[in-house]
Amino acid sequence: MSQSAYVAGVGMIPFTKPGQSKSYDLMGADAVQLALADAGLTYDQIQQASVGYVYGDSTCGQAALYHVGMTGIPVFNTNNNCSTGSSALFMARQWIESGAADCVLVLGFEQMQPGALKSHWDDRPSPFARFDALCDDINPFPEIPLALRYFGGAGREYMDKFGVGPEIFAQVRAKASRHAEHNPMALLRKVVTAEDVLASPIVFPHAKLTRLMACPPTCGAAAAVLVSESFARKHGKSSLVRIAGQAMTTDYPSTFGDRSMMKLVGSDMARAAADRVYEIAGIGPQDVDLVELHDCFAQNEVLSYEALRLCPEGGAEKFVADGDNTYGGKVVTNPSGGLLSKGHPLGATGLAQCTEIVTQLRGAAGVRQIENARVGLQHNLGLGGACVVTLYQQASFA
Template sequence: MRAFVAGVGMTPFTRIGSEVTYPDLVGDAVRAALADAGVEYPALQRAAVGYVFQPSAAGQRALYDLGLTALPIVNVNNNCATGSTALVLARDWVRSGLCDVALALGFEKMTKQAMTGGSAGITTVDAHLDVMVSAHGWTQDAPMTAQFFGNAAREHMQRYGTTVRDLASVAVKNHEHSTRNRLAQFQRPYTLDEVLADKPVHGPLTRSQCSPMSDGAAAAVVVSERFVEQHGLADRAVEIVAQSLVTDTEESLRSGSMIDVVGAPMTRQATREVLDAAEVAIEDVAVLEVHDCFSINEIITYEAMGMCAQGEGGSLVRSGATTYGGRWVVNPSGGLISKGHPLGATGLAQCAELTWQLRGTAGERQVPGARLGLAHNLGLGGACVVTLYHAPQDGRELA
């Protein structure tokens, strides 16, 4: 059975510290998604609710203000891949015939304290830390995730000749894209010199190459083919053509490579599974939302997805192939670097952006003629979700 995104909604992604509550954020995103789908809250039959830093069973509290309908709610936490993991569940429920209308929701109210991480004993990334510390050591002067990706950047530079300008070029591109996105946390362009001269974070990475802490929520209403036909939604329902959720492989943690530790093998496998299932090539995709938590990860993702050969990600971004007028448009929303990264909401914000792109309603950000869109959502410790979407089709094609 096929599954479609009938409606999406998201809040602006903002810097942390506002007085808005997470039920308020959720209410805004879900009401927008329901209105977009043309359904009322009581029509929802199941909900997968993703977050990382909220209390246990926050999914229930997040939705209770919208209605007390006995809606089955499953709470989801898969680190930075949480939002897309909620989407995986919603799609699976619809495709299996368990329901016709499911909600996938992600939200986050982030704090500096939550992001410090670290605890005694086993952590979610203890094996990943073992690889990093043995090769690069540990510092108290930078966040743990910045050390992971900063060290991966150093390795990429040493292996392939990637330059600091290549890394900064990713940030320049994505910050420029976000100037067209009123929902983005940052909405001004950065020059290459500004990115390079910004505050150092770890290794070659500067602050404007790193995703910020953010608050926000995003939601998608996922429906069956039967629901699309019954409600006349064929001209706006975006099909989830293929999807893959994978976790770390032996290669991730046994090769000794920081590029592998930060998720390249997961990205490679999930992308291969999705493209094979849909019988398409990466060249057939017009627009991508990828997990650029740090600039180096967009370059690593280009290579792992087969957009270029291993080691050529830096030259790919330099060539202009991943922006408007190039072969692909990657992160038209501004990506995590500029749109923001409220962990639980990120994967569903990607879903919203690609839904708007494939409907042709993305305004100034619109990628001309986009028919296929690919989302990549990554979490260390470890999960990767890759999702392929197809533009709305007329009723004859749907049938």
């Protein structure tokens, strides 16, 4: 890899409940127009496009982009479950770094249905079969939807391992609501307390998992424009955000071999990806100012603190109690409100995280701006599995 990739523009639309959004193609086109305008570029300057979505037919990416322009460029469609948006970003970043292209577009969108996630291909082997079998073995509660059993079971394992109660997850959810209050793009902006979270309906009694600890199904879209340094200089782009390191990992033998729900939901993938990124960038977790991490459940945010080395193993309870996960603490986690409050349109989530971090590093986040934010870390996880961790830095050209 011979050159760095820079984020020249980002754009996203407000996330909404299923049934209240435009169709996926129109949402995607809106996000692209916003990213192009933010970058000060036009669609005919885009050389390649990487598009991510989970629930949709082939070439949905083209359907969205054709509303913006039809220039004959290569369009690649990506599906990596909940890490889809960051997987599309990973591919686009490689194009820039390898010199294959100098200006590329990344788009993620999702038009979701209400209720629990489900497969739409029941006439063939499920890619989750091995995961589901282990989950059924460890958490034999067939009446509970699998996503709740996965992350609720991981939370239960964490509570048992470190002697903490569900209050830690409630505090994380309450923090997310306080952050989302000032984010106009977030789906849920009502502030809730930890007591409210614990008092909400219990959806998995064995794990003490309540409804407010889970992210809602959401529709939305987000996009980013990546450029090379030479393109930026040629077009007078002097202040951008650099992708200083990025890694994607998939499952290890420990995912299934260690009979651990925490590892089944990706803690080992996340740890390995984060370690690789810190090594690539020459930047440690102590240097990170903000993190947008994959809090599909409050339980997973707690696991991710430790996987990303934001605190020691078993140290999440103190990390949360000391306020080190919010403004005035060590590292602001999910200033956007995260998936718990902002929402989780699967294909769009990775690009929405990118948008928040870039906005913060530009100093343009308004009320939720983190003081002197210079380094941001992104963690996007998909079961099945893939984890993408990305580190961003402020950058400028003389």
